Amino acid sequence: MGWKTIDDMDLNGKKVLLRVDINVPVENGRVTDATRIERIVPTVDDIIAKGGKPILVAHFGRPKGKVVLDMSLRQVLPTLKEKLGHPVAFVETLDAAEAHTEEHDSAEVMLLENIRFHPGEEKNDPEFAKRLAGLGDVFCNDAFSAAHRAHASTEGVAHHLPSCAGRLMQAELEALEAALGNPQRPVVAVVGGAKVSTKLDLLGNLVAKVDHLVIGGGMANTFLAAQGIDVGKSLCEHDLADTAREILAKAEAAGCEIVLPSDVVTAREFKAGAENEVVPANACPEDAMILDAGPGAVAKVGEVLDGAKTLIWNGPLGAFEIPPFDTATNAAAARAAELTKAGKLTSVAGGGDTVAALNGAGAADSFTYISTAGGAFLEWMEGKTLPGVAALGAA
Structure with missing residues (x-):
């Protein structure tokens, strides 16, 4: 199918830039539905089991390239730590991520602040994508729900790093292939x-x-x-x-x-x-x-x-x-x-x-597969090429 999975990658000692969708509903600073966080757990666990260090890249809301405190990923951090069951270091800036502090290095998982705070993200700016890719040794995309967007963290970084699909992305693509592809x-x-x-x-x-x-x-x-x-x-x-x-x-x-x-x-x-x-x-x-x-x-x-x-x-x-x-x-x-x-x-x-x-x-629990990816699922059904999927075979 033109893309690799975690099973195809050597992750031992590698930093894995992991694009996830944890754009969960939050009310009064508390996550009200953790489904999207729960769905990334198998990918994070498998990367750690293979000796890799996940660096989570995610968006939250639509800040349009500006820092908007109400859209900080810090508010999902407690729920993320609880569901992952691993120490998570929160990194507010790319400068801080590049600095490799002791706290960041000791934590099993890193979470970058809302990637859409950067104007280069939605523009898929080549220099920004290159800088983002510099944080990792391998790129793993587990955010099928954002795969219809040609953004730096979904498409651009894949041109700079060996790339693969995470478990959630893999399950989604296999289900869709079974439904429409073959x-x-x-x-x-x-x-x-x-x-x-x-x-x-x-x-x-x-x-x-x-x-x-x-x-x-x-x-x-x-x-x-x-x-x-x-x-x-x-x-x-x-x-x-x-x-x-x-x-x-x-x-x-x-x-x-x-x-x-x-x-x-x-x-x-x-x-x-x-x-x-x-x-x-x-x-x-x-x-x-x-x-x-x-x-x-x-x-x-x-x-x-x-x-x-x-x-x-x-x-x-x-x-x-x-x-x-x-x-x-x-x-x-x-x-x-x-x-x-x-x-x-x-x-x-x-x-x-x-x-x-x-x-x-x-009836949902009895279906073979239920996709939570709205726009990406629809575009796949429409027969369109999804940039985030196509890019997995780019580097």
Whole structure:
């Protein structure tokens, strides 16, 4: 696949510049969700076990090349030390990192201050990348979620050091390769969400690669309307009707079945427990909104999943945040989880709403792989080259 893993590198006595994503939610100076920190632990442990010294490079928020105290990584330090279980030295400046103080040298792990405090980071300034690379002997990228950014710490340093993927990056790339690169067929993609406009590249790429494409959420309304169906007051991008028809034609030419809801759940109000009714997809009342796929549509998705070997999922099938309009998403997620647990399906999912929806359905733990990388996951699904991945084979 053109990139190396930690297993391919000699790390004994080496300083390992380790790009991680610990951009975790913080409230009142305390980390409220340590998931991203927990996910880097295997990489840090393996580097130390091989005799290497991890120097963590990470961003926090969007300081835009300036020092912003509210975005200091110092506030994640206590949680980082707790989860890693190793002494961590915090280094405020690159000058200090280059100075090799006794405290830094004695600690098993070093953490650099927010790399985006430096204007050269997001500009991918060659001199800054070279200076950053000078801190290490090997570069290890474990931040797939930032791999779609061509920044100094994700792309630039890889041109100066032997490079490899960390365990989290490796797992992500292997999962995506299994889902889209060289998958077992039939392949099903479930794509949902509010707007077609945000996922045009994704849909265009998928129809050429998958056998069945299930479209749900507000996006499905746009496709229904493009076929001349009245969707009432539903969320719908009527100006994209021609685009939707082009995607349908492209799918037909590629032999990809597009699955749209045959029946829908409609309501006059968008609120929890709103009075609702199930109607055929072509019978939405003029004063109502389509807020979920109906039981017939769910049954069809279940049939498609039953016949599949590989599933890639991005986006919910309805307004999942508000019950009862989470019914279709929950039912489809439960079926995918059941098939995965039975060893019949390889299931990969990602994207913010997707993770929340699958967690809400209680299905996330049973999926083969759940990606927490929003933008990078989407761009990979769109068939784009990710600079942070491509650069691993650069030096």
